[in-house]
Amino acid sequence: MSPTIRKLFPYMVVFVVVGAMGWALSFGTLPKADFSFNNGTEPKTIDPAKATGSPEGRIINALFEGLLRDHPLDVPPDASGLTPMEPRPAMAESFTLSEDGRTYTFKIRPTARWSNGEAVTADDFVWSWRRFLHPATACIYAYQLYYLTNAEKYNTSVVEVGDVVEVELPDRPDEFQPFPRGTLLRGELREIIKPPKPEPIKDAKANAKALSKWKETWAYVVAVNQQQRVDEIQDIEPTVRVFCISPPKEPGKLAAPAKIEPCLHVLIDFDTVGVHATDKTTLVVQLNNRTPFFTNLVAFYPLHPVNRRCVEKYGTPNWTKAENLVNNGPFNMQFRRLRDRVRLVKNPEYWNAENVALEVIDALAVPMESTSLNMYLTGQLDWSTTAPSAIMPELSQRDDFVRAPMLTTYFYRVNVNRPPLDNPLVRKALNRAIDKSIICEKVTKGGQIPARSFVPPGLAGFKSGLAGDFNPEEARKLLAEAGYPGGRGLRKIQIVYNTNEGHKMIAEVIAQQWHEHLNVEVELRNLEWGVFLNTLHQVEYDVARSAWIADYPDPNTFLDMFVTDGGNNETGFANPKYDQLIADAASEPDAKKRMEILHDAEELLMDELPIIPIYFYVSVNMVSPRVKNFTANLQDVHPLHLLRIGKSK
Amino acid sequence: MAAFLLKRFLWMVLTLWIVFTVTFFLMRAVPGGPFDGEKQLSPAIKRNIEKRYHFDDPLAVQYLDNLRRAAMFDFGPSLKLEDYTVNEVIAEGFPISASLGIFAMVFALTLGTTAGIVSAIKRHSAYDVGFMILATVGVAVPNFVLASLAVVVFVFQVHLFPAAGWGTVRQLILPALCLGAPFAGYIARLTRTGMLEVMGLDYIRTAYAKGLSHRRVVLRHALKGAITPVISYLGPATAGILTGSLVLERIFAIPGMGSHFIEAATQRDYPLAMGVTLVYTFLLFFMNTLVDVSYALIDPRIKLG
Numbered sequence: 045m046s047p048t049i050r051k052l053f054p055y056m057v058v059f060v061v062v063g064a065m066g067w068a069l070s071f072g073t074l075p076k077a078d079f080s081f082n083n084g085t086e087p088k089t090i091d092p093a094k095a096t097g098s099p100e101g102r103i104i105n106a107l108f109e110g111l112l113r114d115h116p117l118d119v120p121p122d123a124s125g126l127t128p129m130e131p132r133p134a135m136a137e138s139f140t141l142s143e144d145g146r147t148y149t150f151k152i153r154p155t156a157r158w159s160n161g162e163a164v165t166a167d168d169f170v171w172s173w174r175r176f177l178h179p180a181t182a183c184i185y186a187y188q189l190y191y192l193t194n195a196e197k198y199n200t201s202v203v204e205v206g207d208v209v210e211v212e213l214p215d216r217p218d219e220f221q222p223f224p225r226g227t228l229l230r231g232e233l234r235e236i237i238k239p240p241k242p243e244p245i246k247d248a249k250a251n252a253k254a255l256s257k258w259k260e261t262w263a264y265v266v267a268v269n270q271q272q273r274v275d276e277i278q279d280i281e282p283t284v285r286v287f288c289i290s291p292p293k294e295p296g297k298l299a300a301p302a303k304i305e306p307c308l309h310v311l312i313d314f315d316t317v318g319v320h321a322t323d324k325t326t327l328v329v330q331l332n333n334r335t336p337f338f339t340n341l342v343a344f345y346p347l348h349p350v351n352r353r354c355v356e357k358y359g360t361p362n363w364t365k366a367e368n369l370v371n372n373g374p375f376n377m378q379f380r381r382l383r384d385r386v387r388l389v390k391n392p393e394y395w396n397a398e399n400v401a402l403e404v405i406d407a408l409a410v411p412m413e414s415t416s417l418n419m420y421l422t423g424q425l426d427w428s429t430t431a432p433s434a435i436m437p438e439l440s441q442r443d444d445f446v447r448a449p450m451l452t453t454y455f456y457r458v459n460v461n462r463p464p465l466d467n468p469l470v471r472k473a474l475n476r477a478i479d480k481s482i483i484c485e486k487v488t489k490g491g492q493i494p495a496r497s498f499v500p501p502g503l504a505g506f507k508s509g510l511a512g513d514f515n516p517e518e519a520r521k522l523l524a525e526a527g528y529p530g531g532r533g534l535r536k537i538q539i540v541y542n543t544n545e546g547h548k549m550i551a552e553v554i555a556q557q558w559h560e561h562l563n564v565e566v567e568l569r570n571l572e573w574g575v576f577l578n579t580l581h582q583v584e585y586d587v588a589r590s591a592w593i594a595d596y597p598d599p600n601t602f603l604d605m606f607v608t609d610g611g612n613n614e615t616g617f618a619n620p621k622y623d624q625l626i627a628d629a630a631s632e633p634d635a636k637k638r639m640e641i642l643h644d645a646e647e648l649l650m651d652e653l654p655i656i657p658i659y660f661y662v663s664v665n666m667v668s669p670r671v672k673n674f675t676a677n678l679q680d681v682h683p684l685h686l687l688r689i690g691k692s693k
Numbered sequence: 694m695a696a697f698l699l700k701r702f703l704w705m706v707l708t709l710w711i712v713f714t715v716t717f718f719l720m721r722a723v724p725g726g727p728f729d730g731e732k733q734l735s736p737a738i739k740r741n742i743e744k745r746y747h748f749d750d751p752l753a754v755q756y757l758d759n760l761r762r763a764a765m766f767d768f769g770p771s772l773k774l775e776d777y778t779v780n781e782v783i784a785e786g787f788p789i790s791a792s793l794g795i796f797a798m799v800f801a802l803t804l805g806t807t808a809g810i811v812s813a814i815k816r817h818s819a820y821d822v823g824f825m826i827l828a829t830v831g832v833a834v835p836n837f838v839l840a841s842l843a844v845v846v847f848v849f850q851v852h853l854f855p856a857a858g859w860g861t862v863r864q865l866i867l868p869a870l871c872l873g874a875p876f877a878g879y880i881a882r883l884t885r886t887g888m889l890e891v892m893g894l895d896y897i898r899t900a901y902a903k904g905l906s907h908r909r910v911v912l913r914h915a916l917k918g919a920i921t922p923v924i925s926y927l928g929p930a931t932a933g934i935l936t937g938s939l940v941l942e943r944i945f946a947i948p949g950m951g952s953h954f955i956e957a958a959t960q961r962d963y964p965l966a967m968g969v970t971l972v973y974t975f976l977l978f979f980m981n982t983l984v985d986v987s988y989a990l991i992d993p994r995i996k997l998g
Contacts, residue, residue: 049990050991061795064795065795065799068795068796069792073862074861089774090776091776179738180741180745182734182738182742182745184734199735199738200738201737252736253740255736361770361776361777381785381948382774382781383948383952384859384948408858410857410946411946412946415857415944415945415946418856418857419858419946422848422852424855424857424858574960575723578725
């Protein structure tokens with residue numbers, strides 16, 4: 045090492061340190077927003093079709109707008125502080141419903157514009173919903189549109205002989221981007237040639253995988269008579285062609301009437317799915333059944349339209365970058381800093397821009413409740429969407445503390461296939477031995493409401509079916525009736541929950557109560573989130589902690605979970621009578637009767653108790669007094685474009 | 694020197710490969726996958742997602758494919774932050790962690806060495822006792838306690854700093870001090886021990902005998918010898934500090950890299966977890982190499998080999 049370098053070394057160090065500090069300081073400061081709120085966490089995505097949570101919802105509702113939009117009614121809040129919400133015309137200026145309740149006709153507002161100035165058309169909705177339902181987009185919320193004719197078939201790639209199908213050839217411009225699509229061929233499906241079915245595998249997950257792999261080897265015989273390249277549709281000479289997603293390696297293995305061609309998808313033709321643009325401003329939606337809550341679904345963010353040109357040009361996920369995004373809501377995205385903030389600015393192209401008061405909004409991603417509270421108390425936030433439960437009793441004394449019931453239930457799933465829990469009497473005994481008010485008062489402390497039903501109160505026209513209340517005496521009797529007098533002969537029961545201090549405390553209280561009142565031995569087991577979900581899906585537990593947030597304000601969002609083999613059932617509960625009630629409710633034209641049927645369904649559910657309801661959530665918001673037009677509601681939805689800044693008191 | 698760096702580089706590549714391999718298989722051995730959610734997906738849709746991310750390939754194929762892409766610094770899309778690729782996540786988070794880390798490190802070094810030198814020279818004085826008690830407290834008190842105390846005092850009692858957030862210099866100071874405090878304490882103790890050892894050596898006596906001033910002896914001669922343990926500590930400390938601190942990032946709502954280490958693992962975001970792990974490995978290796986090079990620069994007796 046030369047002595048010069050050695051001499052220079054200390055100076056080099058100083059130089060590097062000063063340079064680094066200069067660099068660290070070089071990040072410019074931001075001008076302050078008009079309104080800042082804590083969005084809780086970084087949105088997983090701002091793609092309306094793919095998002096599922098409420099932080100995502102707040103951003104998406106600001107950036108995009110559906111046919112309808114939830115709007116508070118112009119009435120004073122009720123006794124519990126709630127203002128009812130109703131879906132009101134947004135991108136659609138009006139809609140009509142047919143006599144049979146199955147056809148909605150939406151008229152798109154002539155002044156509806158994308159942020160780049162283009163008009164929003166009925167075709168934009170057809171395309172967006174097609175993208176939403178397309179299996180390659182793989183949307184978790186796709187079932188929200190299953191009420192449309194043939195939508196479920198399209199989404200789950202189910203085709204039957206005789207259906208008109210669309211076949212996508214493997215010639216997409218970018219193989220990993222489902223849009224723009226490859227060449228589409230249309231025609232009638234003549235036959236499905238299936239190779240031998242694989243032997244069933246014991247592990248349910250592996251079996252499902254093997255079956256879907258097998259499905260990809262099916263060969264579809266299609267009488268093709270139409271071809272579509274991009275938007276150019278042309279009729280072609282009808283020819284019988286054979287398509288397969290993963291064609292066999294050796295040709296001739298499948299006896300096919302023509303050469304087997306590779307393809308990406310064979311789906312039911314989207315023209316048969318119940319959404320059509322009859323002209324630029326008319327969207328016709330065809331439903332399977334009368335669906336009273338369909339307007340709520342239309343106002344829910346997964347059905348918001350996305351801009352086709354933008355998505356096709358930049359591809360997923362790059363179209364969601366601030367510099368590329370084209371949207372149609374009251375706000376535009378100025379920039380997004382990962383895990384810091386999304387900055388929204390007013391969209392001048394929005395049809396109702398004159399009534400949007402806020403110019404610049406910051407949606408911060410602060411995950412820690414106490415930090416959020418600190419920021420709120422020091423004026424860095426105007427609205428905090430959470431508050432630490434430990435000091436909830438003190439906070440609830442404040443004027444700026446807004447608490448309201450919410451459509452969310454905390455409950456325990458019970459594995460109805462495992463003895464002794466397969467006996468309804470045991471489940472009833474367990475339910476009646478829990479003093480839920482203790483949990484709300486001493487553990488959660490946030491004003492939560494003890495639950496005796498699965499559907500939370502507050503839904504207009506619905507009367508809950510109730511489970512037994514807390515009564516240790518009755519609980520002991522039920523247990524004795526089940527053959528375990530005084531808890532004798534009952535094995536140890538395990539409660540599993542995902543690792544979380546709150547869930548743990550609740551489980552401890554319940555374990556203690558079961559032990560005290562029923563002499564049941566209880567073991568607690570906490571699992572890390574991923575493992576917990578796995579355990580739940582495979583129904584490998586005795587009792588498991590759960591919660592459910594309403595997708596739309598209707599009892600159906602809670603009750604249809606527990607139909608036999610329902611995707612979110614996860615308890616093993618299977619009751620044909622229950623399935624029938626849910627199906628009856630879906631096809632019942634009379635709103636009042638429908639609610640009665642749903643009531644009967646809940647009564648049955650609360651009698652069988654594959655789940656034990658514990659409490660109903662409340663929403664907690666801290667809102668600065670200078671913020672106007674903030675209303676509490678059941679879904680905890682607070683449209684940003686309605687908020688105003690006034691003088692504080 | 695060049696031979697040394699080349700050798701180090703080869704070792705680094707080997708280490709990165711081993712870390713990659715272990716991380717890859719370890720992550721996939723844990724039950725639960727990235728696409729398990731509270732809401733069940735239909736098998737057809739799940740299969741489509743798995744296909745898109747190539748999760749349906751045999752594990753060996755996935756391994757080679759990922760390795761090939763990682764070798765070209767492409768870690769693929771994040772599975773949980775769906776609008777971002779792993780590279781983008783790191784590119785946004787790392788500069789923030791780094792600027793916070795630089796401030797914390799400068800603070801820790803300045804305070805730590807100064808306190809260490811003063812303590813060593815004024816041994817058994819009130820300064821010495823005071824600094825060493827402070828250093829012990831700094832090392833022993835956990836981050837989140839210190840941060841909470843700092844918030845109570847400097848945000849709510851004296852309205853000096855904002856409570857949390859990122860974007861201005863004022864928002865940077867509290868978290869940087871809290872992040873640097875334990876390192877400052879440790880450095881102070883190391884410096885003091887080093888100084889005490891060196892001050893008793895012959896060459897220091899010689900320096901005094903030459904008639905050099907006390908100040909010159911301490912700063913020019915003694916410090917050089919005493920600083921070596923501090924430098925070897927700086928390697929891993931800088932790597933750790935630069936990649937962020939989960940707890941402080943949460944308390945001060947700082948969008949750095951630290952949270953990704955935990956969240957990527959718990960949410961089974963395989964590509965992101967792999968990305969941050971490899972970045973950390975690289976930093977650790979890079980800093981250690983830097984430390985070894987600076988040894989040689991400071992101490993002529995040390996030869997790189």
